[in-house]
Amino acid sequence: MRLPAVLSALIAVASTLAAQSENLPISVPAEAGEAHLRNVRQLTNGGENAEAYFSHNGKRLIFQSTRDGRTCDQQYVMNVDGSKVQRVSNGAGKTTCGYFMNGDRSILFASSDALERDCPPRPDASKGYVWRLDPFDIYTARADGSRRKRLTRFGVYTAEGVLSPDGRKIVFTSLKDGDLDIYVMNVDGSGLRQLTRQVGYDGGPWWSPDGKQIVYRAYHPANPTELKAYTDLLAQRLVRPNKMDLWLMDADGGNQQQITHLGAASFGPSWTADGKKIIFSSNHHTDPKLGNFDLFLIKPDGTGLEQVTTAPTFDGFPMFSPDGKKIVWASNRHDANPHETNIFIADWVD
Secondary structure, eight states: OOHHHHHHHHHHHHHHHHHHHTTOOEEOOOOTTOTTEEEEEEOOOSSEEEEEEEOTTSSEEEEEEEOTTOSSOEEEEEETTSOSOEEOSOSSSOEEEEEEETTTTEEEEEEOTTTOSSOOOOOOGGGOSOEEOOOOEEEEEETTSOSOEEOOOOOSOEEEEEEOTTSSEEEEEEOTTSSOEEEEEETTSOSOEEOOOSSSEEEEEEEOTTSSEEEEEEEOOOSHHHHHHHHHHHHTTEEOOSSBEEEEEETTSOSOEEOOOOOSBEEEEEEOTTSSOEEEEEOTTSOGGGTOBEEEEEOTTSOOOEEOOOOSSBEEEEEEOTTSSEEEEEEOTTOSSTTOBEEEEEEEOO
């Protein structure tokens, strides 16, 4: 290689490293078949970064990340170009499921720090792939993390909170009554109401843009053997998310109906900005041992299933910008080290 070519290569590498160190967006190519995605940008680089959700004005993202020497997630906010990253949780315990509220002046998220100040232990690998149901409660704070207020005091897994489109209610998942069910409450924590009661995991609720419906993921044990396995794990504060399908219900909990029958792990549903379709992550199309999840679209009546991403790795936690022009999601694609998860944003091509 001639010297100018070497220098050009070094300059290109240095520029890329500089962009990564400043957490600026890194342009990456879409995979073959990803016709809905254009101008894909990587917003984080390294570690575990997930559940990035838009502010109501579409200018910022709240997300969870392991960084700054921590071994479990804290909550951060950043601009949609990846700049001005700021931690907004207090650094104690573990956090999850952040969301903007109050005209983007406030945030909500779940934290375990009231009962576990340190990062919780990881589940026993001998039990296979399971999620630990950490003792989260839901908190609100100003958008910079100040003036934190605890909304729930259940002391068991209470998370997955999402604000209603009118800004008046929070829907969430909790173990408070002994099973994983979906609840709704006012933004000040009052008016608590249970929406699901079927035995099994009902979670990941997300309001439709008009606030009239809620999509969620669910696993309801189909026989005594499955029920025993589910309840045995639940007693250990664990859940195995290998089989979940999407369900839909009215905002008051009525008219609950299953809309996918994929027999795999489908989760993280949210809506297109016009409310005409639901986007979610699933591994139904591949060997579950591969860890390959892709994004899919489906209509609320369960028809029109369409694959959105095709990378041979994990893609999940999608959300559209309020104007529907962009999509943000978490992915293992283009990871510098195996199994790193980063935040990606792209222009949406309808």
